[in-house]
Amino acid sequence: MARRRSMGRLAAKGGDTGWVDVQALPSLLREAAVELKPGEVGGPLEKGPDEFLIVGLQDRRPVRAMSLAEARPEIERRLLPEIRREAIEAWLAEQEKRAKIEIFDRPVSLTNGEGKSNGGQGGS
Numbered sequence: 001m002a003r004r005r006s007m008g009r010l011a012a013k014g015g016d017t018g019w020v021d022v023q024a025l026p027s028l029l030r031e032a033a034v035e036l037k038p039g040e041v042g043g044p045l046e047k048g049p050d051e052f053l054i055v056g057l058q059d060r061r062p063v064r065a066m067s068l069a070e071a072r073p074e075i076e077r078r079l080l081p082e083i084r085r086e087a088i089e090a091w092l093a094e095q096e097k098r099a100k101i102e103i104f105d106r107p108v109s110l111t112n113g114e115g116k117s118n119g120g121q122g123g124s
Contacts, residue, residue, distance in 0.1 A: 002054070015054070019061070033057060 002008070002015030010017060022030055032042045036057040044052040 015056070016058075029053065029055060 002011055006015055008015065022033055025033060028045055028047065032045055032053075032055045036042050036055065038057055038059045041054060041056045043054040045055065047053050
């Protein structure tokens with residue numbers, strides 16, 4: 001039916017999305033998919049005013065733990081921003097410790113070496 005009637009991007013493939021993690025599906029599809037048994041079709045589900053979905057479940061496969069190599073990109077994507085933030089905060093704290101900060105109660109005038117203002121003129 002999807003090959004003949006669908007206007008979606010997967011129409012040529014009969015609507016086949018391949019293996020999908022049920023948790024990654026939008027709630028509308030997730031709710032429909034968990035109710036289906038392998039080989040069953042559900043729907044139509046109203047996605048929008050003029051858009052409907054037919055859901056078919058080919059098969060289920062057991063959940064397996066990812067290997068470290070498979071999980072590494074996601075782990076790095078989640079952890080790197082926090083590690084960067086911590087490194088920047090540590091660097092800034094160290095810079096603050098090393099800094100010499102002076103607070104003047106009144107404006108300081110620029111003077112030449114003898115304590116007299118040079119009036120904005122170049123030095124001699």
